[in-house]
Amino acid sequence: xxxxxxxxxxxxxxxxxxxxxxxxxxxxxxxxxxxxxxxxxxxxxxxxxxxxxxxxxxxxxxxxxxxxxxxxxxxxxxxxxxxxxxxxxxxxxxxxxxxxxxxxxxxxxxxxxxxxxxxxxxxxxxxxxxxxxxxxxxxxxxxxxxxxxxxxxxxxxxxxxxxxxxxxxxxxxxxxxxxxxxxxxxxxxxxxxxxxxxxxxxxxxxxxxxxxxxxxxxxxxxxxxxxxxxxxxxxxxxxxxxxxxxxxxxxxxxxxxxxxxxxxxxxxxxxxxxxxxxxxxxxxxxxxxxxxxxxxxxxxxxxxxxxxxxxxxxxxxxxxxxxxxxxxxxxxxxxxxxxxxxxxxxxxxxxxxxxxxxxxxxxxxxxxxxxxxxxxxxxxxxxxxxxxxxxxxxxxxxxxxxxxxxxxxxxxxxxxxxxxxxxxxxxxxxxxxxxxxxxxxxxxxxxxxxxxxxxxxxx
Amino acid sequence: xxxxxxxxxxxxxxxxxxxxxxxxxxxxxxxxxxxxxxxxxxxxxxxxxxxxxxxxxxxxxxxxxxxxxxxxxxxxxxxxxxxxxxxxxxxxxxxxxxxxxxxxxxxxxxxxxxxxxxxxxxxxxxxxxxxxxxxxxxxxxxxxxxxxxxxxxxxxxxxxxxxxxxxxxxxxxxxxxxxxxxxxxxxxxxxxxxxxxxxxxxxxxxxxxxxxxxxxxxxxxxxxxxxxxxxxxxxxxxxxxxxxxxxxxxxxxxxxxxxxxxxxxxxxxxxxxx
Ligand SMILES: Nc1ncnc2c1ncn2[C@@H]1O[C@H](COP(=O)(O)OP(=O)(O)OP(=O)(O)O)[C@@H](O)[C@H]1O
Ligand SMILES: [Mg+2]
Numbered sequence: 147x148x149x150x151x152x153x154x155x156x157x158x159x160x161x162x163x164x165x166x167x168x169x170x171x172x173x174x175x176x177x178x179x180x181x182x183x184x185x186x187x188x189x190x191x192x193x194x195x196x197x198x199x200x201x202x203x204x205x206x207x208x209x210x211x212x213x214x215x216x217x218x219x220x221x222x223x224x225x226x227x228x229x230x231x232x233x234x235x236x237x238x239x240x241x242x243x244x245x246x247x248x249x250x251x252x253x254x255x256x257x258x259x260x261x262x263x264x265x266x267x268x269x270x271x272x273x274x275x276x277x278x279x280x281x282x283x284x285x286x287x288x289x290x291x292x293x294x295x296x297x298x299x300x301x302x303x304x305x306x307x308x309x310x311x312x313x314x315x316x317x318x319x320x321x322x323x324x325x326x327x328x329x330x331x332x333x334x335x336x337x338x339x340x341x342x343x344x345x346x347x348x349x350x351x352x353x354x355x356x357x358x359x360x361x362x363x364x365x366x367x368x369x370x371x372x373x374x375x376x377x378x379x380x381x382x383x384x385x386x387x388x389x390x391x392x393x394x395x396x397x398x399x400x401x402x403x404x405x406x407x408x409x410x411x412x413x414x415x416x417x418x419x420x421x422x423x424x425x426x427x428x429x430x431x432x433x434x435x436x437x438x439x440x441x442x443x444x445x446x447x448x449x450x451x452x453x454x455x456x457x458x459x460x461x462x463x464x465x466x467x468x469x470x471x472x473x474x475x476x477x478x479x480x481x482x483x484x485x486x487x488x489x490x491x492x493x494x495x496x497x498x499x500x501x502x503x504x505x506x507x508x509x510x511x512x513x514x515x516x517x518x519x520x521x522x523x524x525x526x527x528x529x530x531x532x533x534x535x536x537x538x539x540x541x542x543x544x545x546x547x548x549x550x551x552x553x554x555x556x557x558x559x560x561x562x563x564x565x566x567x568x569x570x571x572x573x574x575x576x577x578x579x580x581x582x583x584x585x586x587x588x589x590x591x592x593x594x595x596x597x598x599x600x601x602x603x604x605x
Numbered sequence: 606x607x608x609x610x611x612x613x614x615x616x617x618x619x620x621x622x623x624x625x626x627x628x629x630x631x632x633x634x635x636x637x638x639x640x641x642x643x644x645x646x647x648x649x650x651x652x653x654x655x656x657x658x659x660x661x662x663x664x665x666x667x668x669x670x671x672x673x674x675x676x677x678x679x680x681x682x683x684x685x686x687x688x689x690x691x692x693x694x695x696x697x698x699x700x701x702x703x704x705x706x707x708x709x710x711x712x713x714x715x716x717x718x719x720x721x722x723x724x725x726x727x728x729x730x731x732x733x734x735x736x737x738x739x740x741x742x743x744x745x746x747x748x749x750x751x752x753x754x755x756x757x758x759x760x761x762x763x764x765x766x767x768x769x770x771x772x773x774x775x776x777x778x779x780x781x782x783x784x785x786x787x788x789x790x791x792x793x794x795x796x797x798x799x800x801x802x803x804x805x806x807x808x809x810x811x812x813x814x815x816x817x818x819x820x821x822x823x824x825x826x827x828x829x830x831x832x833x834x835x836x837x838x839x840x841x842x843x844x845x846x847x848x849x850x851x852x853x854x855x856x857x858x859x860x861x862x863x864x865x866x867x868x869x870x871x872x873x874x875x876x877x878x879x
Contacts, residue, residue: 394739394744395735398732400738402725403733405721406717409715409716413714415697415700416706416708417705417725417794418697418701418728421697431735567718568717568724569751570748
């Protein structure tokens with residue numbers, strides 16, 4: 147069928163764009179490492195963490211794109227939904243208190259997939275609660291409500307009230323000690339999710355083989371390297387899943403109404419669309435997806451603390467979305483990848499690379515000693531060392547500069563104008579018989595009350 | 606609307622002489638701060654007619670449209686549609702019942718193509734349910750319906766002579782083209798009563814003639830139109846019934862001849878700043 151063919155072509159074009167961006171990123175990382183003689187272990191580690199951050203930022207940008215790019219919902223509380231995702235997941239899936247281990251509090255001891263589902267549902271429900279009153283008001287109220295919510299969530303998990311408490315966990319009325327751990331964090335003492343997944347899929351032998359294989363080139367403790375590389379691959383699979391889901395959501399009558407809401411909600415309402423329902427559905431779906439990223443980001447990290455979820459993480463996601471171009475799923479993935487590689491991991495990678503290859507001495511402790519030699523006898527080394535040492539702080543400055551540059555020069559994003567069509571079929575050219583002449587068009591019945599309309603009504 | 610309702614409508618439309626009034630406005634008022642935009646307006650629109658709504662600038666015509674279609678809530682009075690009180694309903698609920706309006710200043714969805722604008726309008730799109738659009742098997746249905754819709758959209762685009770703009774972003778259209786898109790889109794919702802707010806402003810005379818012919822054709826089949834228009838000749842030629850508004854009140858109504866002869870109208874409108 148020709149429509150299916152052309153649809154596939156379009157999809158391939160999108161996928162090609164993303165693959166090109168990814169290939170360029172990986173090539174740059176590997177080549178600069180090779181040229182400077184970075185150790186293999188360092189290379190593999192940086193590729194693994196690069197992949198991890200590409201995965202999380204691409205998925206977050208995709209979810210935010212559903213809110214902002216498609217529906218025009220100004221959500222600046224992304225971290226709140228992520229936090230609820232992982233905390234609820236931990237609450238459900240941590241083993242019961244007292245079942246061994248050092249954890250101060252336990253969980254409900256349910257399987258990890260149940261926990262993941264619960265975390266996503268909780269994030270979606272929080273989205274519902276937040277959106278319901280705010281969606282009736284002007285658009286900027288949602289922004290205020292979401293950022294306030296994300297801070298309330300953070301302070302809730304920080305508070306000592308919820309540090310530990312008792313809940314009944316059996317029908318017989320046995321109580322168990324659970325909690326969110328307060329400011330000192332929550333230990334995620336469930337079994338390693340990646341290994342569990344590999345086990346369920348029956349791929350343990352393949353995985354062990356892989357560890358052995360990597361062991362031949364990196365003899366000393368290859369296990370964590372393989373683990374993080376494979377986890378990165380899983381995350382890229384999740385990116386593909388999000389992309390597929392959101393592309394289908396966008397390319398449909400549902401997505402068309404979302405786009406119309408973004409452009410002019412009154413028009414959509416005047417055409418009979420219950421825009422409130424569409425906005426809530428879109429918002430809850432995006433929140434659930436953000437909750438899942440929160441889970442995937444932290445599930446394997448051993449512990450989670452509330453202060454991980456500061457508002458600046460939300461702004462990182464916004465930068466990623468703006469780089470790629472709001473309104474485009476392809477752009478969101480590319481933006482997430484570019485953000486992760488260039489702005490988020492890039493400076494640190496550069497720092498690691500330079501430090502490990504040139505092994506410079508200690509950097510000056512403060513700005514004064516750093517610039518003094520530069521002014522006194524034109525010796526730039528201390529200043530450069532100081533700059534390299536402050537790369538984490540400078541990172542935010544660079545992000546700000548990039549953001550301002552983008553706003554001025556490429557407001558539609560790096561990949562150009564959003565043009566993903568909101569229809570389940572490609573809206574290109576006439577589908578049959580080529581062009582009709584004008585006379586034909588008058589002759590045919592152009593009215594909406596034509597014979598076909600009866601069959602198309604459906605509620 | 607269910608299939609059964611659609612059938613009933615089709616029968617209703619085929620009746621040659623229809624006397625009932627699908628749209629009634631009674632004692633409707635709206636104040637904006639100190640301004641009384643609409644002041645106790647009462648009028649009816651007969652089924653299968655093209656009714657004109659005229660009045661000087663600021664008379665309250667567009668506000669009346671906003672009140673009827675739920676974009677604004679009246680301070681007093683009621684609106685009923687097909688015998689049902691629809692005052693205070695949400696705009697989408699009113700549009701869903703078959704009472705659809707166009708905007709005086711065309712409100713195209715700028716960053717959507719003309720085709721996307723058009724495809725948005727039809728009612729009862731299965732794919733507006735998220736799960737149907739996403740789930741693999743259910744989506745086949747959606748794709749089929751989209752293919753049908755697209756054909757209908759092309760026909761209407763061709764009729765409105767904007768098919769060459771189909772893949773253009775609506776934000777790139779000219780003023781007249783936007784008015785055409787707006788009206789074409791409203792027709793795609795398959796309304797029973799269509800409220801048109803100055804639909805011909807900026808449309809070239811030949812096309813205006815064709816659109817009017819088309820409106821008459823639809824009217825003959827039982828569609829009902831309420832038309833705001835400043836061109837008195839156009840109103841006199843095409844409407845059997847004219848409602849005249851002035852300063853929020855209904856000044857007079859009746860046949861074009863009667864309205865034209867009315868002293869007050871001459872004073873307020875025809876002799877004024879038209
Ligand atoms: N949202 C609003 N807020 C305040 N005043 C308004 C609003 N909408 C309309 N008005 C006022 O109500 C009065 C009627 O306006 P309306 O747009 O209904 O006039 P109109 O008959 O459509 O005029 P025109 O022929 O120029 O389109 C005007 O005085 C206008 O200033
Ligand atoms: Mg007006």
